[in-house]
Amino acid sequence: MVQHRVGLIVPSSNVTVETELPALLRRQPGTEFTFHASRMRMTAVTPAGLAAMNVQRERCVIEVADTGPDVILYACLVALMAGEAGEHHRVEALIAEQLATGESRSLVRSSAGALVEAVKVLGAKRIAVVTPYLNPLAEKVVRYLEHEGVEVADFRALGVEDNREVACIPGDRVIGAARSLDLTGVDALVLSACVQMPSLDLIQQVEHEFGLPVLSAATAGAFSILRSLGIPSNIAGAGSLLASGDRHYTSAELESAR
Template sequence: METEIPAILRAREGVEPERFTFHSSRMRMQKVTKEELEAMDRDSDRCALELADARMDVLGYACLVAIMSMGRGYHRISEQRLHERTVAAGGPAPVVTSAGALIQGLNAIGAKKVSILTPYMKPLTQLVIDYIESEGIEVVDSISLEIPDNLEVARQDPLAPAEITKRLNTNVDAIVASACVQMPSLESIQIIEDRVGLPVLSGSVSTAYMMLKKLGLKTYAPGFGSLLSGKY
C-alpha cells in the first residue's frame, strides 16, 4: 500500500490537477496468522488517532485480511469506529478499508462472479472467499500462494500475478489480481486486463478508487485497469 497507492496518485497527477501527500502510521504484524491479525486490528485505533493529528482528508486501512478475518461485514464496523476516533481527536476524516473497498469496487463494476489470487495460506484465503461471498459476490476460482511471512509477501515480483493469473478461471465478471495490499501487483493490472478482456482489480487499486470517491474527485488514474478509468 505504501508504494502502490502513491504510484497510482503520482500517475494521476500527470493528467489531473490535484496534488497529494501521503502519510502513514503502522500496526505491527509479522506472521500472517489470525491471532496476529486480530492484534493488529486492535492497534488500528492508535493509528487513526495519530493520523488525525496531522489532519488527513481521508484515511486508508491497509490490510484486507485483517478486516475479513474479524467476521462478515466487519469493514463497516471498522470504518465507522475509526472515523469516530478521528472525530474525537479533532481531525475528522472518512475511513476507507481495503476490504470494504474491494467489495465496493466489485460492486461498482457490477461483478457477480470473480476469480482471485492471494498470497495467504489456504485457510485465510477461505476466510476471504467467505467474506466476499457474504457480500453477494461468488468466488468461482482462487489461487493461494501460501506465503506465511509478511515480508516475503512484499518481496514478490509485481509482474508475477500477470503470469500466475493465467491459471485462473476467466469465465467470470472480474479478476482480483491481488486480494492483499502487501503483495505487489500494480504493474500486472493492465497486462492481465488487456489479455483477458475483463476488469482486473486489486486491494490497492480498489482502495485508491474509494479514496478518490471519498475526496469527491474524478476516479481516474491511467494504466491501472477499468476501475480507475473514470467510468465508475
C-alpha cells in the same frame, strides 16, 4: 492545484501500499496528494498475528489524525476479511467514532471495504481472486466476499505466511496464478487481494490478456479514496476501474456499493 492529505494505517512490515498507492494517485490529473502513515506491528499473516495487530488500531488512528488527513485508509485487507462478516463496516464506523471524539473530520475507508466497493461499482457479480495468503485465510477472504453478495468462481492462495516475503512475490508467479484460474463466466479478476502483494505493473497487461476488468486492493483503495473526495478517477495504465474518466458516481451509488 488542489492538495489532499491521505492517512494510512498499515502493518509494520508492509512496504507495497506506500509504493503503489502514491504511484497511482500521483497519476490523477489536477490534484496533488501527500501520504502520512502510522504502523501496527505485524510480520506473520496468521490469525494470531492479525488479531495482535488489530488491537493497535486506536493508537494508530490518534497518530495519523494528528496530520489532519482528508481521508484515512485502514490498509490491511485480510485483517478485516479474516474477521466476522461485514467487519469493514464495523471497523470503519469505530474509527469514524474515535475521530469524531477528537473533532477530526477525516473520512474513513478500508482496503477491505474498498475492494467490495470497487467490485460492485464495476457491476461484477462473479469474480476470480489471487491472494498471497495461506489457504485457510484465503478461504476466509472468499467467504467474506460472498457474504457481500459477490460470487467467487475460483481463487488461488500462494501460501506465503511471512508478510515481508509477500512484498517479494515475483510478478510472473502472480500472473501464473491468474492464468491457472477458471475464468469461465467471470466478470472481473482481483489480481492481488492484498495491499502488500505487488501487482500494479501487471494490471493493464493482464486486463488486455484476459479481456476483462482487472483490479487489486491497491487500485480499489485509490478508487475509494478518490470517490470519497468527490474526484472522478482518470488514471491511465492501471485497469478500467480507474480509467473511468468523467463518470461521477452519486453518494447513493457509492454507499450502496459499500
